[in-house]
Amino acid sequence: MSTGVSADLPPVPPVIADVPGQDHAVAFLARAVHRPAHAYLFSGPEGSGKRLAMRALAAALLCPHGGCGACRACRLALGERHSNMLVLEPAGPDILVGKDASDPNTARWLAAQAYLTPLEPGKKVLVVLQADRLRVEAADVLLKVLEEPPPETVFALLSARPDDLPDTIRSRCQQIAFPPLSEEFVVSTLVKEGLDPVRARLACRLAGGNLGRARRLARDERALDFRDVALKAAASARHGGTAAALAAAETLTAAAKEFRGRLGDELAADLAPFLDERGRPEDHFRSVIRRLEEQHERRLRRAEREFLDWSLLALAASYRDLVAIAAGGENLLINIDRPGELSAPPASQWSSGAAGLAMGAVEEARADLADETNLNPRLILERMFLRLAAHPAHA
Numbered sequence: 001m002s003t004g005v006s007a008d009l010p011p012v013p014p015v016i017a018d019v020p021g022q023d024h025a026v027a028f029l030a031r032a033v034h035r036p037a038h039a040y041l042f043s044g045p046e047g048s049g050k051r052l053a054m055r056a057l058a059a060a061l062l063c064p065h066g067g068c069g070a071c072r073a074c075r076l077a078l079g080e081r082h083s084n085m086l087v088l089e090p091a092g093p094d095i096l097v098g099k100d101a102s103d104p105n106t107a108r109w110l111a112a113q114a115y116l117t118p119l120e121p122g123k124k125v126l127v128v129l130q131a132d133r134l135r136v137e138a139a140d141v142l143l144k145v146l147e148e149p150p151p152e153t154v155f156a157l158l159s160a161r162p163d164d165l166p167d168t169i170r171s172r173c174q175q176i177a178f179p180p181l182s183e184e185f186v187v188s189t190l191v192k193e194g195l196d197p198v199r200a201r202l203a204c205r206l207a208g209g210n211l212g213r214a215r216r217l218a219r220d221e222r223a224l225d226f227r228d229v230a231l232k233a234a235a236s237a238r239h240g241g242t243a244a245a246l247a248a249a250e251t252l253t254a255a256a257k258e259f260r261g262r263l264g265d266e267l268a269a270d271l272a273p274f275l276d277e278r279g280r281p282e283d284h285f286r287s288v289i290r291r292l293e294e295q296h297e298r299r300l301r302r303a304e305r306e307f308l309d310w311s312l313l314a315l316a317a318s319y320r321d322l323v324a325i326a327a328g329g330e331n332l333l334i335n336i337d338r339p340g341e342l343s344a345p346p347a348s349q350w351s352s353g354a355a356g357l358a359m360g361a362v363e364e365a366r367a368d369l370a371d372e373t374n375l376n377p378r379l380i381l382e383r384m385f386l387r388l389a390a391h392p393a394h395a
Ligand SMILES: [Zn+2]
Pocket: 063, 064, 065, 066, 067, 068, 069, 070, 071, 072, 073, 074, 075
């Protein structure tokens, strides 16, 4: 990692230099730390590192040493737990304007925070995650603050869909682009961390290039369970007709519930050291802890659908591999650890048309699941497995 020391450029703070795989953004942020603007828009797809970069910028602005990466202020900022760092994110589908400043996690709440004296001396960093989800009235409230920015306050808006933000907001922000990380970068990062190269590449492909998710998939032995559950369920649905298709939906639903249970334990363990470290939390930490608890609740609510989405993504990937095998494109496989072995019947019996149809059925189910207003996930799965059971391998 370059520290960027040269005659005309100030040194890159360690905490900024640690942002992986985004050299342009790092260079931009290193300059920004010395003369911060009032607002930044971090734009790029999920998993491109924009949230890490936002945390690093916050740490550099809040650290008494300019972003050492090691002190208490840096640790708290990197965990989004610094009391001068306030984070707004959608509690439901949208970010709402709120009744008044006391309405937590709303635009009015964040705007009011911008004008309050910070709890600790120094700057304040106000973050808006998924900023494209701001409702029009919420965006208007934030725009007023951006037009008359309070001193010592830096806004950081994050979005995977920056074009959905109102022009008025976008034009008040300096935009920092985070292009997707390359597969080679993700794989080499994981290999440097001591992970097996084949597993690292498999994890990268199953995670669609998202570094954080690829790391979890590659590190945790159980992290690929969802793929095995999904593929076994699909294979048994295929062999056993209607009853087996319904049983497959049941198996996958049960696995998703079990995942939710494990995640709940992990999140509780994640909060525990923070509480212990502080003993009884000081007053000004209460809101940070409450926010973490709210985040956990939201993650738990989404956990089952998330698990199902990974499962179906893996299933779609296995059919996509069958299409690739039928076309002789073995170097394009996603499931590189067990090419073609995962399917039932075996790869050699599939036509690419049949595999394409199966993939289509899975992708439709994923789209239905992604719509959170949609029916019971179990019904979506049942319909999908019934369709898979009905498709012959040679369509
Ligand atoms: Zn520091």
